[in-house]
Amino acid sequence: MLEKLTKRQNEVLREIKKFIKKEGISPSVRDLAGRLGKTPSTIHKLLRTLQDKGHIKLRDNISRGIVLTEKLSAAVMVPIIGRIPAGQPVFSEELYEGYIEVDSSLVPRGELFALRINGDSMVGANILDGDTAIIRKQEIAESGDIVAALVDGEATLKRFKLQKKKAYLCPENDNYEPIELTPDSTQVDILGKLVAVVRKY
Amino acid sequence: MLEKLTKRQNEVLREIKKFIKKEGISPSVRDLAGRLGKTPSTIHKLLRTLQDKGHIKLRDNISRGIVLTEKLSAAVMVPIIGRIPAGQPVFSEELYEGYIEVDSSLVPRGELFALRINGDSMVGANILDGDTAIIRKQEIAESGDIVAALVDGEATLKRFKLQKKKAYLCPENDNYEPIELTPDSTQVDILGKLVAVVRKY
DNA sequence: CTCCGTTACGAACATTTGTTCACAAAAATA
DNA sequence: TATTTTTGTGAACAAATGTTCGTAACGGAG
Numbered sequence: 001m002l003e004k005l006t007k008r009q010n011e012v013l014r015e016i017k018k019f020i021k022k023e024g025i026s027p028s029v030r031d032l033a034g035r036l037g038k039t040p041s042t043i044h045k046l047l048r049t050l051q052d053k054g055h056i057k058l059r060d061n062i063s064r065g066i067v068l069t070e071k072l073s074a075a076v077m078v079p080i081i082g083r084i085p086a087g088q089p090v091f092s093e094e095l096y097e098g099y100i101e102v103d104s105s106l107v108p109r110g111e112l113f114a115l116r117i118n119g120d121s122m123v124g125a126n127i128l129d130g131d132t133a134i135i136r137k138q139e140i141a142e143s144g145d146i147v148a149a150l151v152d153g154e155a156t157l158k159r160f161k162l163q164k165k166k167a168y169l170c171p172e173n174d175n176y177e178p179i180e181l182t183p184d185s186t187q188v189d190i191l192g193k194l195v196a197v198v199r200k201y
Numbered sequence: 202m203l204e205k206l207t208k209r210q211n212e213v214l215r216e217i218k219k220f221i222k223k224e225g226i227s228p229s230v231r232d233l234a235g236r237l238g239k240t241p242s243t244i245h246k247l248l249r250t251l252q253d254k255g256h257i258k259l260r261d262n263i264s265r266g267i268v269l270t271e272k273l274s275a276a277v278m279v280p281i282i283g284r285i286p287a288g289q290p291v292f293s294e295e296l297y298e299g300y301i302e303v304d305s306s307l308v309p310r311g312e313l314f315a316l317r318i319n320g321d322s323m324v325g326a327n328i329l330d331g332d333t334a335i336i337r338k339q340e341i342a343e344s345g346d347i348v349a350a351l352v353d354g355e356a357t358l359k360r361f362k363l364q365k366k367k368a369y370l371c372p373e374n375d376n377y378e379p380i381e382l383t384p385d386s387t388q389v390d391i392l393g394k395l396v397a398v399v400r401k402y
Numbered sequence: 403c404t405c406c407g408t409t410a411c412g413a414a415c416a417t418t419t420g421t422t423c424a425c426a427a428a429a430a431t432a
Numbered sequence: 433t434a435t436t437t438t439t440g441t442g443a444a445c446a447a448a449t450g451t452t453c454g455t456a457a458c459g460g461a462g
Contacts (some may be wrong), residue, residue, distance in 0.1 A: 006430095008439065024268035025227050025260070028419055042440050044421065049438085059226070063264030063419055063448060067225035075276040075302040101276040103302045106401045126327040146402070199398040200307045201347070209409065229449055243410050245451065250408085264418060264449055 005053065011036060012046050013055055016066055026064040075101040078134055080114040081155065102134055106196045111137040113192070115148055115155055122146075122157050124172030131199045133157055135192035146194040151179065155191065206254065212237060213247050214256055217267055227265040276302040279335055281315040282356065303335055307397045312338040314393070316349055316356055323347075323358050325373025332400045334358055336393040347395040352380065356392060 005013065015035055019027040027035075033043045047066065050056045059065030077099045100114050117131040125146060127133065135148045143162040148155055149169055158169035158179070167181035169188070181188060206214065216236055220228040228236075234244045248267065251257045260266030278300045301315050318332040326347060328334065336349045344363040349356055350370055359370035359380070368382035370389070382389055 006438070023260075024258070025263075025265055028264065029421090030419065038439085039441055040420080041422080041442080045439080057225070058420095059224075061420055061447065062226075063229065064226055065420080074300070099275070100306070101302060101304045103399075105301070106399060123327070126324070126329055128327055195402050197398075197400040197402075198304075198307060199400075201396050201398075207408070230451090231449065239409085240411055241450080242412080242452080246409080259450095262417065262450060266450080 005050075005055070009046060009050055009053075012043065013050060016056065017068070020068070026066040028064050074104045076104050076107060076112065078102050078107075078112045078114045080116065080132070100132060100134075100198070102196065102198070107134055108136060108195060112195070113137065115157070117157060119156075121171035121173050121176050122159075124174075125159065127157065127172075127197055128199065131197050133194055134196040134198065136195045137192040139190055141190055141193055148191040148194065150189040150191055157194065160190070206251070206256070210247060210251055210254070213244065214251060217257065218269070221269070227267040229265050275305045277305050277308060277313065279303050279308075279313045279315045281317065281333070301333060301335075301399070303397065303399070308335055309337060309396060313396070314338065316358070318358060320357075322372040322374050322377050323360075325375075326360065328358065328373075328398055329400065332398050334395055335397040335399065337396050338393040340391055342391055342394055349392040349395065351390040351392055358395065361391070 012032060015032055016027060019031060019035075029040045029043050029047070032038075032047075033040045036043070047056065047058060051058045055069055057067040057069060059067070078101070080098050080100055102112075113135055115133045115135060117127060117129055117133055120129050122128075127146075133148065141147045141160040143160060145160045146157060147160045147169070149158055151158075151169070158171060161168045161170055161178075168178045169181060170178040179188065213233060216233055217228060220232060220236075230241045230244050230248070233239075233248075234241045237244070248257065248259060252259045256270055258268040258270060260268070279302070280300055303313075314336055316334045316336060318328060318330055318334055321330050323329075328347075334349065342348045342361040344361060346361050347358060348361045348370070350359055352359075352370070360373060362369045362371055362379075369379045370382060371379040380389065
């Protein structure tokens, strides 16, 4: 991944990033040539090697066709899922209430979605009403994981526990009762595992 | 701000966004013309009106010179401040440990910075060790606010309280003692107010 | 109905821009 | 030192691209 660069190559790469940040579009070969005091052909060759080393992607014969391999932005767009209807397709785009951007260092790879926390059933785990939970989609969970589950057509957060060969979904609040998971429970679906929480004050 | 668009204009704008998302660079007039089954001149005029209405910015005579006014990304880069030395300049770039991107809907306008929570002094407010706190820089606070303060050269989170004309910085944990703020306390500095919390599991 | 903004075409023009080629100096490497 | 890689030039070509102009159909507002 990402071969090392020479001084000049780095200079060009930095200039590309600077240009995009400032202008909002990619630079042309001549833009770079002008800024770095070089000729188009020199820059052109440098861009090729930058591409060979994996730092940029060049669209052949297309103006301003430089695309950065590593995004300038380190954020991930996570769709926020609103109410979930009784039907089957839980993850259709139509259900998206919008997107929240989350720093990529906060979340693992995989399919992600976000849920708005409704109620105080998880205060024991320091998750509050109004928080936004980032979930990684997965059907299986380990004991102790906090998971998002579809219970009676509503998406909620619960702690998943295995005890005496029985599986439970436990709220972290003494005012609520755990739900036992039977092998044939059609009313309950595990949607994913909690990977991050975001709270706004 | 942002005048209303006709059906066609919206179509063009959506196509621009789609293109940028997919290709990483702005579309040319002819790219759009091809996708929408129109001629370059038609698209060209539509782009002008889109510019007039404030949705895009056109770089004259520059290839792929379409720049979106509203960023596709709704994230804000917030610098994470690491250890704070005894010296004065608390907010110099040298102290930045990195950046975290936060959805713009989560934070207000103003200067922001982030602190990594160290210890359990705020568990009572459901803020845990390892959480990242997003702070808006400000010197004054209202009673009840959770603030970031520089206490003995260390940045910590505390709840600010006014009682009987005295000011306190209170941990939300019975194992810790409140700190009284005297008018001439040089050891204590309020850095800002808590606006969001991010937790990684 | 008339006026006007919008949408539309097609052709032509002027720039911008990617790309190539031959050649060479400078720097790193063996 | 010999060899390879990197960096560099200048000119020229071909393609991509923004832009303009004249013309016209369509639909809503008055």
